[in-house]
Amino acid sequence: MDIAELETTAALAQIELGEGDLERLGTALSQMLAYFDTMSALDTEGLEPTTHALVKDNRVRPDAVVSAGLADDLLDQAPEREDRFFVIPNVL
Amino acid sequence: MTDATPAWKRFRARLTDYVSYAQQWEKKIGSFLSFRPDQVPDSAVAGPLEGLPFGVKDNIAVKGFPLTCGSKMLADLVSPYDATIVERLKAAGAQVIGKTNLDEFGMGSSTENSALGKTNNPWDTARVAGGSSGGSAAAVAAGLVPFALGTDTGGSVRQPASFCGVYGFKPTYGVMSRYGLTAYASSLETPGIFAKDLDLLETVFDIAKGKDDNDQTSLDAEMMTPRPVKTIAILEDLADLDPAVKSVYDQTCASLQKLGFELVAVKLSTLEYAVPAYYTIATAEASSNLARFNGIRYGLRPVYAENHEHLVRQSRSAGFGNEVKTRIMVGTYVLRSGFQDQYYTKAQKVRTLIRNDLQKVFDRADLLLTPTFPTPAFVHGDRSMNEFQQKLADKFTVTANLTGIPALSFPAGLVTGLPVGMQFSAPAFCEGRLFEAARRFAETFAVPDCPGASTEWSH
Numbered sequence: 001m002d003i004a005e006l007e008t009t010a011a012l013a014q015i016e017l018g019e020g021d022l023e024r025l026g027t028a029l030s031q032m033l034a035y036f037d038t039m040s041a042l043d044t045e046g047l048e049p050t051t052h053a054l055v056k057d058n059r060v061r062p063d064a065v066v067s068a069g070l071a072d073d074l075l076d077q078a079p080e081r082e083d084r085f086f087v088i089p090n091v092l
Numbered sequence: 093m094t095d096a097t098p099a100w101k102r103f104r105a106r107l108t109d110y111v112s113y114a115q116q117w118e119k120k121i122g123s124f125l126s127f128r129p130d131q132v133p134d135s136a137v138a139g140p141l142e143g144l145p146f147g148v149k150d151n152i153a154v155k156g157f158p159l160t161c162g163s164k165m166l167a168d169l170v171s172p173y174d175a176t177i178v179e180r181l182k183a184a185g186a187q188v189i190g191k192t193n194l195d196e197f198g199m200g201s202s203t204e205n206s207a208l209g210k211t212n213n214p215w216d217t218a219r220v221a222g223g224s225s226g227g228s229a230a231a232v233a234a235g236l237v238p239f240a241l242g243t244d245t246g247g248s249v250r251q252p253a254s255f256c257g258v259y260g261f262k263p264t265y266g267v268m269s270r271y272g273l274t275a276y277a278s279s280l281e282t283p284g285i286f287a288k289d290l291d292l293l294e295t296v297f298d299i300a301k302g303k304d305d306n307d308q309t310s311l312d313a314e315m316m317t318p319r320p321v322k323t324i325a326i327l328e329d330l331a332d333l334d335p336a337v338k339s340v341y342d343q344t345c346a347s348l349q350k351l352g353f354e355l356v357a358v359k360l361s362t363l364e365y366a367v368p369a370y371y372t373i374a375t376a377e378a379s380s381n382l383a384r385f386n387g388i389r390y391g392l393r394p395v396y397a398e399n400h401e402h403l404v405r406q407s408r409s410a411g412f413g414n415e416v417k418t419r420i421m422v423g424t425y426v427l428r429s430g431f432q433d434q435y436y437t438k439a440q441k442v443r444t445l446i447r448n449d450l451q452k453v454f455d456r457a458d459l460l461l462t463p464t465f466p467t468p469a470f471v472h473g474d475r476s477m478n479e480f481q482q483k484l485a486d487k488f489t490v491t492a493n494l495t496g497i498p499a500l501s502f503p504a505g506l507v508t509g510l511p512v513g514m515q516f517s518a519p520a521f522c523e524g525r526l527f528e529a530a531r532r533f534a535e536t537f538a539v540p541d542c543p544g545a546s547t548e549w550s551h
Contacts, residue, residue, distance in 0.1 A: 006421075013379060013424040014386070014401075015417055016409040028418045029425060031480055032375075036368045036426070039438050042445065049440030050447060052279045052309070053265035053496025054520060059308045073172030079393030086388055089399050 001030045097292065100238045101143040104132060113546070114236050121212045121221070123231040125150050126158050127190035140295060142185030147231045147240035150191040151198055152283065153272035154178050157188065161274050162196045162206035165385050165392045165411030175272020176307065177241065177283050177300040184299045189237060192227030196413045197382065198245055198276045200224050201465075201482040203252075204472065205415045212472075213255060215510055215542045219469040222252030225284070229256040232286045235545040239287040239296050245277050246370055247465070247489025249284030250501035254464035254513025257503045257540050259293050259530070261285045264520045265496035266311040268297075269304035277377035278309075280370070280493040288539050294527050316522045321529045324348055324516075325358045325457035334467040340505030340512040341463050347536040348461070353529070356457045362449045363487060365442050370490035371483060372426055372439035379423030385411065415479060447495045454519045459529055462488045464501040464515040492517050500526040503539045511540060 006026055010017045017025065080087040103110045111129050118124060124147065136143040148154050151161045152175045159171040178188065195205035203211040203226030211226045213219040214234040221230040225242030229252035232240050242249040244262040253260020261284055268283045275281075283300070287293035303312035326345060333341065349355055387393045387407025394410060397403035412420070426435035453460055466485050470477045477485075492499040497520050504514040518525045 005425075009421055009425045009428065012428065013420050014383070014404050014408055015412070015420065016405045018409075021417070024414065025418060025421055028479075029422055032371065032418075032422050033425070033435075036372050036435050036439070039365055039368050039372075039442050040434075042362075042365055042442055044438065044441035044445060047441045047444045049437055050443040050494075051440055053494070054311075055266065055309050061305070068173065070172050074389070077169060077172075077390040079387060079390070088388060089397050089403055091400060 001026050001033075097144065097238070100145070103145060104134060104136075104143060117214070117234045117236055117544075120217050121214050121230045121234055122209050123147070123192055123211055123221070123227040123234065123236065124190040125160060125162070125193050125209055125227070128157075129189050132187045132189060136187055137183060137185045139183065139185035140299065141181060144186045144239070145189040145237050146181065146186050147190055147192045147228055147237045148178060148188055149194050149225050149228050149240070149242045151194060151243060151274040152178065152241055154188050154191065157191050159274070160191075160208055161198075162194045162208055163411065163413065163416070164207045165407070166390075167208060167392070169390055173272065176269040176304045178272065180300050181296065192225070192231055192240060194227060195224035196416050197274065197378075198224040198243055198248055198281070199378070199415050199419055200479075201247070201251055201486065202470075202477075203227060205413060207413050213469045214545065215257065215469065219471050219510070220255065222255035222465075222469060224248040224252075225286070226252045228286050229253050229258060229260065232256070232258045232288060233542050233545065235541075238289065239285060239292055242284045242286060243273055243276075243281055244284040244493065245281035246374060246486050246493050249286065250489050250499060250513070250515060251465045251486075253286055253501040255469035255511070257506075257511025257513070257542060258286050258288050259290060259503070259539070260501040260513070261293055261297065261526070262492060262499050263297065263301065263523060264313065264498045266309050267301050267313045267498075267521070267523075269302075269307040269310045271304050271306035271310075275381040277374040278381060279377060280374060290527060290531055290534065297523070313521050316524065321353065321458045321525050323354045323356050323457040324529070325356050325453050325460045327363075327462060328357045328359050330463075332466055333463060336468050336507035336510070337463045337466055337512055340507060341514065344461065344504045344514050344533070347533065351532050351536065358453050358456060358460075360449055360453065362442070362446045363491070366446055366491050366494060367484060367487050369439040369442040369446065370486065370494055371422070372435050373443065373494070375419045375423030376427050376436050377423070379420045379427060382416070382420055387411065418479075443494050446491060450491065450495055450497070458518070459525055460517040462515050462517070464488060464513040468507065468510040468512050488515060496520055498523045498526060500530055502530045502533060504533070504537060506540055511542075
């Protein structure tokens, strides 16, 4: 797999590649994709894709607010916060 | 309930003995990432599991415990809530004693991909415990807990169970709630249970199962009433098995015949395509599920970042290990525009073929018997078992995840001091058949205790 393809994929995956990563991931991805290509030997013409193991219908619930009451506990996990806000680097 | 249960129920009264037994083992096997026997309340909730300690794989939420997923990304995360299955087991009297080690985010077959600890096989500490739920399997095998929870996305409960000589059970998809599991591949994964005692495993399953409003894929399953298992399918074209696994497989077939089961030879022509289909779907779902880890609301935050995008990239690059990055990259690639039909849609159609193929097997037989994994536990760092080879070896386990059916790895033999497990698979909602046949098989081969392990944690 050429480096440009790898870098495009890494950008989409939001992962920064170091020097060693390029070679390692290039080899690993090429190997996996070549292996995936073996599926092309199977005739799947006219078959419906299975997207989920056993789920047949979509299940809906009433459009009502339900609180698990966890907001404060979750905020406590923030790596950086100010009052009840998550802090990130300045956008502007 | 079972022979081992009363002794376990007294463990709090003899906590000092228990802790010294556990610590002695932990120095050798490292099955837990957090272990807190001192925090277990003195009185347990009354119920069928009253006072039983259990271990929970560290990608399942337990209130007040870390939820690291074996990753640097979440090393400091503490869960503010319980997974539904944990909540139900607690309400039945069981008590969480610790969180067990795993391959990072459940990605691996050896627990060597954990960024936070090394787990060894209690049968031979030079060997891996399997994975990804290696810590749970090792803890049960060593007699540190009577049962433990894991997750099974492609065999992550059944394969370590085989390596450690315990039962490892994956239910029908949807029968046990996934709420509180850290999502890796949502259409494939289920929680699972480890135990050395089949009655206890079944009791735990009965308590944990059932519909959950917090998991829209969960079902109030109408479990099929067990009927006498008469026919068991075996594969005609089994190849590439380690000699130890082949000999246990042959013995198992002979024992089952002696017990009166009829063996039916079948072909599963799609088997060799199960692994590529599985990894296409699993990595695609992983790339999407793991997009949530960005170091903003929780998780690893870089010391300095220029801007928002830089922060996210830095967090993910430093927080994820190599195997996780590989799978996210593969998954991102197969979902890229222009490649989707070639890989992802193709894999989903292959999934349909596999399901049809398996349906034909269950038209002819009540159960399917295969090895759980082509090898016994391998040694740490075994080069013939690199990441890619480990993936190829998932061929017997991934089929159940692709099709949603239940499967059970059961201890079936010991070869040169190492346990080897075999696997029964059943049609959806026919869990009862798995337990019934495994119980019959146990008449001919009792679950082995690994040297130094006590089923009652203390002599």
